Amino acid sequence: MNRKDWLASLAVDATPTIEDCIEQLGATFPLLYQYKETEQDPQWHAEGDVYIHTGMVLSELYVLLSNEASHITGESRQALILGALLHDIAKPMTTRRKEVKGVERVVATGHEAMGRSYVAHRLLNLELSYSVVDSVMGLVGEHHMPKLLVIKQMGAGEYWKLARKASMELLYWLEVADMKGRICEDLNEQLDLLAQFRLFCEEYQLWKEHKPLLQLAADMAPHLVGLDETTKDMVFARTMRDFEEGDISTFEEGIARTYSYRQGFSEVYVLYGPSGSGKSTWIERFGPECEVISLDELRAEINGDRSNQANIGKILNTARERLKTYLRAKKRVIWDATNLREDFRSLICRIAFDYHAFVTMVVFHKSENQLFVDNKNRSYPVPEMVLRSQLDQLEWPVPEEAHRYWVIDHQGNTIKQSGSFKRNNCDKTTGSINN
Missing domain, CATH: 3.40.50.300 (P-loop containing nucleotide triphosphate hydrolases)
Known part of the structure; x- marks a missing residue:
């Protein structure tokens, strides 16, 4: 099967093994060839190296996709499988031994963000839609965050930030597979943290889309009549940022904070x-x-x-x-x-x-x-x-x-925006990965 058809099959019902994935994508992501050589800490990964772990994660993901997550189809399914394959792609570059509290441990500090950077321009070599590329980047770069937000007892603002970078639902299913695809002593505790993450996402209305941003734009719209588009974006983006940082709790506060800038700003x-x-x-x-x-x-x-x-x-x-x-x-x-x-x-x-x-x-x-x-x-x-x-x-x-974030494609077109009032006010179908 050629690569294009193989990638398309991920959106339907394909369940490729780790060997199949590396055969198809190793030339695009050469670090896949180093999975077998990359050790992991035996306390958290008693199953062995990154190759073994990733194979187990894929297997567990396929079980989820045939049961609790069977509603995930099409491009979301495609992105989730690729996210599982690539979520530890930077471990070969970051893994080292380090003494922690007198014990030598195996760590891979920063592999999430480095992984996103590694796949960013390489993913575009593949026959994928940009929404899938963007979603995979979010999964790779943020897969450590669901449990971390719960452990650190972070507020709604941090969940807002995460929902602008990745699909919260896909992150959840990826991490359930990530936890089940390993051998560790505290599996039940780890899965409980993920269950709490899901509850918080649902409470904050971030599970399938970033509803708070849509609501924020709708609430602000009557107060922005007559302003030019850049000023509207400025008011909206500053208010969004202040919410995320925990500096305000109502949109009226955000509007009030921006009055002094409206007569002229750089x-x-x-x-x-x-x-x-x-x-x-x-x-x-x-x-x-x-x-x-x-x-x-x-x-x-x-x-x-x-x-x-x-x-x-x-x-x-x-x-x-x-x-x-x-x-x-x-x-x-x-x-x-x-x-x-x-x-x-x-x-x-x-x-x-x-x-x-x-x-x-x-x-x-x-x-x-x-x-x-x-x-x-x-x-x-x-x-x-x-x-x-x-x-x-x-x-x-x-x-x-x-404040505002634009992604420009090879033709000079803006293909993704974050912090834009018009996009959040008009595009009611936009999912969290494109906000």
Whole structure:
């Protein structure tokens, strides 16, 4: 069976083994070949390595899909199976031995977020809809969160955040399979934590869609009449963010907090994307009236060559000072750089937040294969080894890094939004993975 048909079969009734999955997808996700070599801590995974565990998780998931979760069909079923296969994909990169309280343990710290980053551009090489790609990324990146939210007794706001990144229902079923697909002493306790997670999701109306955001937009709509679309987004996104942080409890508080900004506020668009993502083309179309701070252009200005990486401190300081000047003047600003690391992005976002700017994260999501093709056709291509390094080290952005979050496809179209008033107010069928 060819790959396209094999992937399509996951949406119907296929139950491939771990061997089948690796045969079909190993070339796209080479870390799958390292599952057998990746050990796990015997206290939590007495069954053995990641290969054995993942095979057991898939088997348990198929049992669930034929019984309690038989209502999960089509693309949701496809995403859930791929999420199970890939949920520990970064363990080969992160697994190490560490002494904890005098005992040597096997840990894989951060494998969830690193896994999402690893699959982000590779998933687009496959014959999948974007909703499936987005859903799989959410499952891989957030599969540790259901139990953690319960253990830490987190409030509704943290559940709101999670529901903007992943389907809560699919996360639940993935984690039930994850727990049952291992040998550990506290299985019943782990499953009880997941049962509590489901109850909280249902209580907060987040189980199948992010109903609170739809309700928030509906409640706010009469108060936003006459405002332009960006201002509506600003009021809505700031209120949403304040709810998530636990700073307010009613939408009226959110509206009141934004009155002082409505007469004029700066906007900052922080771009993310490896070389060849289409950032420059998008800027030409979107931002002719914006101030653009380009690190490439600053390298050309200061070093005489946009590819010269010298004087990085001076370049960054110059860029930050220009940003602050524009923010004081309440300008619209585009921060044009690859911004592949979260700490680089957060530094710019913090400056913008300090100046009360409205911040949009613009994420360019193009397949790994297309990135290499398009890089060759750029006016200023980077060496292939540099692009490969970017893809291996990138840290995928998440919605809470900014007020508003846009994902741009290879054609320059916006294919996902978070923090948009219009989308939440008008699209009543939108599920949690697309909010």
